[in-house]
Amino acid sequence: MKPGILIYGMGRMGKFFYDFFFSRGYDVAGYDVVPERRTIEEDKIESYDVIFLCVPMQAVGDAIARIPRSSALIVDISSIKGFVLPYLDASGFDYLSIHPMFGPDSEIGLSNIIVVKKSGRKEEEVILEEFRKAGAVLSELPPEKHDAKMAEIQGLAHFLLVGMAHFLAERFDREDLKYASPIFATLYKLSSRILNQDWRMYYYIQKNAEILRREFIKSLADLDAKFSDEEKFRKLFEELGSKFDDYGNSTLILDACKATWDVSTIELLRGYIRAVDSLILRLLERRTQAGRKIALHKRDRNEPIEIADLEEVKIKDLLLRTSLNPIYVQDIFENIMGLTKEEEYRVLGIKKTLAVLGPAGSFSEEAALKLVGSRLPLKYCATTDEIIKCVENGSADYGLVPIENSVNGTVISVLDALLNHDVEVFGETTLEIVHCLAARRYMPLKEIRVVYSHPQAIAQCMGFINNYLKAELRYTSSTSDAIALLDDYSAAIVSENAAKLHKLYVLRKGIQDAKANTTRFYLIRKKGSGEMRGSITSLFFGVEDRPGALKDVLEVFYRKGINMRKLESRPARTGLGDYVFFVEVEKDLSSEDLRELRNVTTFYHIVGVFDRVERLDLWG
Numbered sequence: 001m002k003p004g005i006l007i008y009g010m011g012r013m014g015k016f017f018y019d020f021f022f023s024r025g026y027d028v029a030g031y032d033v034v035p036e037r038r039t040i041e042e043d044k045i046e047s048y049d050v051i052f053l054c055v056p057m058q059a060v061g062d063a064i065a066r067i068p069r070s071s072a073l074i075v076d077i078s079s080i081k082g083f084v085l086p087y088l089d090a091s092g093f094d095y096l097s098i099h100p101m102f103g104p105d106s107e108i109g110l111s112n113i114i115v116v117k118k119s120g121r122k123e124e125e126v127i128l129e130e131f132r133k134a135g136a137v138l139s140e141l142p143p144e145k146h147d148a149k150m151a152e153i154q155g156l157a158h159f160l161l162v163g164m165a166h167f168l169a170e171r172f173d174r175e176d177l178k179y180a181s182p183i184f185a186t187l188y189k190l191s192s193r194i195l196n197q198d199w200r201m202y203y204y205i206q207k208n209a210e211i212l213r214r215e216f217i218k219s220l221a222d223l224d225a226k227f228s229d230e231e232k233f234r235k236l237f238e239e240l241g242s243k244f245d246d247y248g249n250s251t252l253i254l255d256a257c258k259a260t261w262d263v264s265t266i267e268l269l270r271g272y273i274r275a276v277d278s279l280i281l282r283l284l285e286r287r288t289q290a291g292r293k294i295a296l297h298k299r300d301r302n303e304p305i306e307i308a309d310l311e312e313v314k315i316k317d318l319l320l321r322t323s324l325n326p327i328y329v330q331d332i333f334e335n336i337m338g339l340t341k342e343e344e345y346r347v348l349g350i351k352k353t354l355a356v357l358g359p360a361g362s363f364s365e366e367a368a369l370k371l372v373g374s375r376l377p378l379k380y381c382a383t384t385d386e387i388i389k390c391v392e393n394g395s396a397d398y399g400l401v402p403i404e405n406s407v408n409g410t411v412i413s414v415l416d417a418l419l420n421h422d423v424e425v426f427g428e429t430t431l432e433i434v435h436c437l438a439a440r441r442y443m444p445l446k447e448i449r450v451v452y453s454h455p456q457a458i459a460q461c462m463g464f465i466n467n468y469l470k471a472e473l474r475y476t477s478s479t480s481d482a483i484a485l486l487d488d489y490s491a492a493i494v495s496e497n498a499a500k501l502h503k504l505y506v507l508r509k510g511i512q513d514a515k516a517n518t519t520r521f522y523l524i525r526k527k528g529s530g531e532m533r534g535s536i537t538s539l540f541f542g543v544e545d546r547p548g549a550l551k552d553v554l555e556v557f558y559r560k561g562i563n564m565r566k567l568e569s570r571p572a573r574t575g576l577g578d579y580v581f582f583v584e585v586e587k588d589l590s591s592e593d594l595r596e597l598r599n600v601t602t603f604y605h606i607v608g609v610f611d612r613v614e615r616l617d618l619w620g
C-alpha cells in the first residue's frame with residue numbers, strides 16, 4: 001500500500017513534491033498557512049502517513065508545534081540542518097531528513113539528494129525508492145558534515161554569484177549582454193536566478209557559511225598575488241587543471257550561448273530557432289546515448305528493457321510542467337521515447353517482432369501494446385491470414401490473432417488457419433472493446449450529418465445510433481478509411497486508441513450496445529520454437545462417421561474431470577458431413593490423457609498449451 005502523503009507548506013518545493021507524488025499515483029494533499037494553497041483543512045492532517053515539511057527554515061519550529069501529534073513520519077527537506085533538526089528532535093515525531101540538491105524548477109532525474117538522517121520506518125524506503133526510480137542520485141551525510149559541505153557547495157557558489165552581481169551592478173547593464181561570452185552569460189543567469197528568489201533561504205545558507213566565507217576572502221587575496229606572477233599563475237593552472245577536469249561538453253554553455261541574444265528582429269529570431277533546434281538535436285543524441293547504456297546495463301542484469309508504466313508516469317510528469325498543447329507534447333515525447341527504444345533494440349540485437357492486425361490504432365494494436373508496452377516492434381498486417389503466414393515463415397517472431405468475441409463468436413478464419421499452418425498458441429489475452437464516437441472537432445450530436453465506420457462496429461452500436469443520432473450511416477472497409485473521410489460535420493466510430501492516434505475529439509465513449517464486449521486473442525509463434533507449458537490445451541480432432549463418436553471423446557474429458565471451455569465443429573473439407581472438432585480444455589494433457597484420446601479419434605492435433613499472459617517476456 002502506498003502511504004498517504006501530506007505536503008505541509010505548499011510553496012515552491014511543496015508544489016514540486018505534490019506534483020511528483022501525485023503523478024506517481026499517491027494519495028497526496030496539501031496544507032499551508034495561506035488558505036488558497038490548501039487542498040485539505042487542518043483537521044484532516046492526522047490521517048496522513050507521511051508529512052513533507054516544506055515550510056521555510058525559519059518557520060519550522062512554529063510549524064512542527066502546530067502539526068497534530070500522530071504516528072506520521074515527518075520528512076524534512078531544509079537546506080541547512082543545524083537550524084531545524086533541534087526542533088524535529090524535540091518534537092517526538094519520527095523523521096527522515098533529506099536535502100534535495102535542486103530548486104523547484106529543476107529536473108529531479110538530473111539531481112542529487114542527500115540523506116541526512118533516517119528513522120528506520122518502512123515508509124522511508126518507499127519514498128527514497130521513488131526518488132531513485134525518478135533518476136535522482138542518493139547519498140548520505142550526517143548533519144554536521146552536511147552543513148559543512150553546504151557551506152562549500154552552496155555558501156561559496158552563491159557568494160561568488162551575488163558578489164559578481166554586486167560588483168557589476170553600477171557598471172554593467174542589460175545592453176552589454178550582447179558582448180557576453182557563454183561563461184559570462186551562464187554566470188549572469190545564475191546570479192539572476194538566485195537574486196530573484198526569496199532572500200531568507202539564501203541568508204540562512206550564508207549564515208551557515210560565515211567562517212568559510214572569511215577563509216575564502218582571505219584566499220582570494222592570496223590568489224591575487226599569484227595572478228600577477230606568470231610562473232605562479234602557470235603552476236596554479238596546471239595543478240588545479242589536473243584536479244578539476246570534468247568540463248565535458250556542457251549543454252549549459254550551449255544554452256547560454258544563444259540565450260544572451262536580444263531576439264527582436266525576425267532574422268535573429270530565425271537564428272534563435274535554429275540554435276534551439278540544434279540544441280534539441282544534441283539533447284536527443286544524449287538521451288539516446290543514455291538509453292543505450294541503460295539497455296546494456298539491464299541486459300547484464302537480465303531485466304526487461306522498458307517498463308511501459310514508467311513511460312506513462314514520465315509523460316504525465318512532463319505534462320504537469322508545461323502549458324503547451326498536451327496532445328502535441330505527449331506525441332513528441334512518445335516519439336522521443338520510441339527513438340531511444342529503437343536504439344536499445346539495436347544495441348541488444350533484438351529483432352523480434354509481433355505481428356498484429358493493422359493499421360496503427362486498431363483494437364489488435366491496443367491488445368498488443370498491453371502485452372509488450374512498446375518494448376517490441378509491431379508488424380502491422382492486413383489480414384489474420386497474413387499474420388499467421390508471417391509467423392510461420394519467420395518474418396515475425398510472434399503473432400496476435402483474435403480467436404473469439406463475446407458478441408460475434410468464434411473468428412472462424414483464424415481457427416481454420418491454425419489447423420493448416422505450422423504455428424502454435426503459447427498464450428492468450430483479452431481486450432474489452434470500447435467504441436467511441438469521434439470527430440475532427442467538438443460538436444453537439446445533433447450536428448452530425450454522417451457517421452462512418454466498419455459495418456461490424458456500426459452493428460455493435462445500433463442502439464446508441466438509433467437513440468441519439470439523426471445521421472446517415474456509411475460503411476467503410478477500415479477504421480482508417482472512416483477517419484480519412486471525416487469532415488467538420490461527420491463522425492466515425494473508432495477505438496479510443498485510433499481517436500488518440502489521429503488526434504480526434506472523442507464525443508462519446510463506450511457507445512456499444514453490449515457493455516461487456518470482449519475479444520480474446522491468441523498469441524502464436526512458429527511451431528516447436530518454445531516449450532509448451534500452461535493450464536489450457538487447444539486441440540483439433542477428427543472422429544469416425546458413426547453415432548456416438550463425438551460422445552466418446554467428450555466422455556474421456558468427462559471421466560477425467562477435465563473441464564471444456566470451448567467446442568466448435570468445422571467442415572473437414574474432405575466431403576459433405578465430415579467434420580473436424582476444435583476444443584479448449586482446462587488441463588495440460590498428460591500422455592495418459594492423449595493415449596485415451598487416440599483410441600476414440602481418427603486424429604488429433606494440439607495447437608497450443610498455454611496460460612493467460614499479462615506481459616510478454618522478451619527474454620524467455
Ligand SMILES: NC(=O)C1=CN([C@@H]2O[C@H](COP(=O)(O)OP(=O)(O)OC[C@H]3O[C@@H](n4cnc5c(N)ncnc54)[C@H](O)[C@@H]3O)[C@@H](O)[C@H]2O)C=CC1
Pocket residue numbers: 008009010011012013014031032033034037053054055056057059062063077078079080099100101102103104198201
Ligand atoms: N527553493 C529551493 O530551491 C529549495 C528549498 N529547499 C528547502 O525547502 C523548504 C521550503 O522552501 P521553498 O519551497 O523554497 O519555500 P517557499 O517560501 O516557496 O514556500 C513555503 C511555503 O510554506 C508556507 N508556510 C510558511 N509558514 C508556514 C507555517 N507555519 N505553516 C504552514 N505553512 C507555512 C508558505 O505560505 C509557503 O507556501 C526550505 O526548508 C528550504 O530550505 C530545499 C532545496 C531547494
Ligand SMILES: O=C(O)C(=O)Cc1ccc(O)cc1
Pocket residue numbers: 078079080100101102103106154
Ligand atoms: O540550483 C541551485 O544550484 C541551487 O542552489 C538551488 C538550491 C537552493 C537551496 C537548496 O537547499 C538546494 C538547491
